């Protein structure tokens with residue numbers, strides 16, 4: 196409705212259109228403008244490609260670091276659960292003393308499981324696994340000690356460490372072993388990496404915001420005349436802004452997709468190298484790729500950043516353009 | 522419909538472009554605004570289209586004071602005022618159709634309704650065969666007429682033109698003026714700024730004459746063509 200002329204029907208809204216049709220038109224209009232913005236990108240390929248490339252690279256780094264942390268967490272958690280203390284029994288300890296220690300340990304509240312492996316059992320196992328087989332029969336005596344394997348209830352490194360200290364004080368225990376130092380270190384590294392990822396992500400994402408904002412600013416400056424004309428014939432800032440916001444969204448989509456592709460390529464490249472390493476360690480570790488949710492998350496973050504960057508730019512620069520008139 | 526009440530405009534630096542201007546333009550009236558170059562014609566039109574604000578006095582359209590219009594409302598006021606610019610101000614990398622359709626798109630028109638109105642406006646200025654052309658491929662006069670079609674496509678009640686015949690030959694100038702007359706005859710108020718005094722005198726319409734920012738004459742121009 197016109198401000199100056201009461202009763203002057205203006206615009207399409209003046210025509211009696213059903214709510215449903217207007218709703219459909221609304222989305223149709225948006226789709227049309229989105230496609231138009233895409234066409235605009237197509238027409239200035241060099242600037243667009245450069246921006247999208249910078250965006251893709253900026254998003255690749257945080258995404259890669261995120262995957263790195265995710266995989267390291269997987270490693271460390273799989274080992275934490277297997278935290279196991281081995282008690283090596285002194286040589287020549289009578290069997291009944293060993294059995295009574297096993298009974299005591301089974302009653303211990305800090306311990307969830309006790310497995311006793313006698314030296315004979317150990318030898319048989321060793322013969323099977325090592326492949327020396329019958330050759331070992333030529334040994335005069337069994338050099339292996341009795342071993343009690345203990346699984347602590349609390350598998351956190353610190354708790355396991357305490358239990359280890361206590362158990363190694365047992366009289367018949369020669370020494371107790373818990374390979375845990377590297378685990379503590381790994382945990383520390385993971386948590387440090389997590390923080391580093393957060394900081395780097397924050398920095399790079401604000402870079403993305405600035406890059407998109409600047410590209411949109413340049414394109415607003417290029418269209419200054421056009422924007423003035425639109426303002427002169429009655430376009431609102433919101434109307435003028437819309438195509439630029441769509442451009443920001445497209446930057447986000449393409450930047451996000453590029454980042455995804457680069458990450459996938461990198462994983463594919465690394466997979467070979469990593470399988471060599473894991474084969475050496477007889478581990479069944481396999482590299483975790485980006486999940487579908489993570490992919491969608493990456494895209495959403497990229498689109499939101501593109502939109503936010505263009506919004507910041509558009510808010511400042513479009514209202515600043517004032518037509519100078521006839 | 523349009524009223525100036527003791528309006529002055531001085532530009533930054535203190536230059537007084539308009540000095541206590543008062544006049545009324547009634548609904549459905551057509552008038553010329555003349556004066557030598559630099560007299561303040563464009564400035565007066567800019568005050569109506571809210572490109573500039575007056576330093577003193579009041580500009581009213583339909584008894585609504587334009588100084589009361591908020592910044593966010595300016596686009597809606599401009600939709601009620603069709604403006605034809607001295608230097609055309611067309612979108613050079615869009616077709617004639619897109620240029621004329623712009624005010625309609627802004628108001629949310631789509632599809633057949635939009636096409637119908639664009640064709641009607643282009644038909645009135647005799648450019649229907651150039652719908653798909655780019656402005657750069659048109660002559661100066663044709664570009665000017667595209668600007669006219671754009672200004673009238675959404676049927677504004679008030680039409681302003683700044684030197685619409687500035688670079689046209691006499692015949693084309695007369696044709697352009699006839700187009701304005703045709704709009705005036707369907708009830709549109711028209712104010713045309715021009716320094717083409719011969720043309721103004723021949724057309725026999727009310728003429729507002731500016732000189733150094735002052736209104737020195739309001740009425741039929743006294744100039745008579747030699748018989």
Ligand SMILES: Nc1ncnc2c1ncn2[C@@H]1O[C@H](COP(=O)(O)OP(=O)(O)O)[C@@H](O)[C@H]1O
Nearest residue numbers: 532533536538557558559560561562563564565
């Ligand atoms: N933006 C501006 N800043 C300063 N002076 C201006 C500006 N616009 C116009 N002027 C001055 O105001 C006077 C009137 O200009 P204008 O209204 O364009 O005259 P006309 O259209 O009658 O030729 C001129 O002397 C011009 O130099």
Ligand SMILES: [Mg+2]
Nearest residue numbers: 562563607683
């Ligand atoms: Mg002028």
